[in-house]
Amino acid sequence: MNRNAIHPYAKIARDGIWTHNPGLVQLLGLCPLLATSNTLVNGLALGLATLLVLTMSNTLVALIRPVVTAEIRIPVYVIVIASLVTVVELLMNAYFNALYMILGIFLPIITTNCIIIGRAEAYASKNSVPRAAFDGLMMGLGFTLALVLLGGLRELLAQGTLGDGLHLLLGERFKGMHLTLIPAYQGLLLAALPPGAFIGLGLLIAGKNWIDARYSARPATAATAAAAPAR
Incomplete structure (x- = not known):
């Protein structure tokens, strides 16, 4: 047995969260990613909703795949996903109404999110x-991570805070509870506007690529050092 072989579930986790991150690598679901990531809380809320739908849809598609023919598979997947999105919408409307109103149209269009349909078809x-199910969970976590990072970056640059509006997700006990990292900050308006979302996403992608490049260069450097003749 190859000790260097990666466990299948470890590979799924690594691919979903980092190597093939839906938002930072595959660049899928950019419309909701860019539109709802003006704060950390908004990004987290949409990310969790997408994660829930993605995990459940992957599970159901895997369950019904023996009885679904190739000719009708895509319409069936869409019906399954749309049903799950409707359930999530109703739950958010009932228990997180303020967030439901803020996220607006970006909740129902989870149905057509390329990540969800793509994972149903490809995996x-x-x-x-x-x-x-684990693939859906990890891909959902990866997408949520991208939303949280982008939302946190934009909120910090626009308001100097992190976690503003946390009570919308966790209840009134958390009203007013957030981190003020830059006191008396006037704010950078660009970060709150749509161009700021594109710039922020570009910075996150550049940062990830830099980390990947540094990590991939380490084995090459170590191998070169080992092959060098001793003096």
């Missing part, structure tokens, strides 16, 4: 239920 329809 869930070809793998077992446990792996499909």
Whole structure:
């Protein structure tokens, strides 16, 4: 047995969160990613909703794949996803109404999110239920991570805070509870506007690519040092 082999579930986790991150690498779901990431809380809320739908849809697609023919698979997947999105919408409207109103149209269009349909077609329809469910969870976590990082960056630059509006997600006990990292900050308006979302996403992608480049250069440097003749 190859000790260097990666466990299948570890590979799924690494691919979803980092290597093939839906938002930072595959650049899928950019419309909600850019539009709702003006604060950390808004990004986290949409990310969790997407994660829930993605995990459940992958699970259901893997369950029904033996009885769904190739000719009707895409319409069936869309019906499954739309049903799950409707459930999530109703729950958010009932228990998180303020966030439901803020996220607006970007909740129902989770149905057409390329990440969810793509994972249903490319992975869930070809793998077992446990792996499909875990893939949905990890891809959802990766997308949520991108939303939280972008939302946090934009909120910090626009308001000098992190976690403003936390009570919308966690209840009235958390009203007014947030981190003020830059006191008496006048704010950078650009960060709160749509161009700021594109610039922020570009910075996050550049940062990830820089980390990947540094990490991939380490083995090459170590191998070169080992091959160098001793003096």
